[in-house]
Amino acid sequence: MTQQQLSIEPLGDHDYLVWVGVAEDIDDTAVTLRVRADPDVVHQISGSEADDKRVIAATIAYLTARQRADDLPGDLDLQDVAGFYDDYVELLQAQLQG
Helix, strand or coil, X not given: CCEEEEEEXXXXXXXXXXXXXXXXXXXXXXXXXXEECCHHHHXXXXXXXXXXXXXXXXXXXXXXXXXXXXXXXXXXXXXXXHHHCCCHHHHHHHHHHC
């Protein structure tokens, strides 16, 4: 069973430094990502309760359910994620607004 830890640090202007720590058996690894929380995508997902960090955390969970954290690109933009995955916005809306 894999247990994931997440740390999100704001860099300013909707940019964040994200550490994804994954504990697997004996080996501990951490992946560092830079994430751009596109305001339009954040608002589309979370509506009037727009919260960059909450959407980023849900996005990382969404992405790591589909691939390993160390396979993610070092720079992520939520606009790109929304364009690449057809169900991304809808699933996160249901999760965060429901």
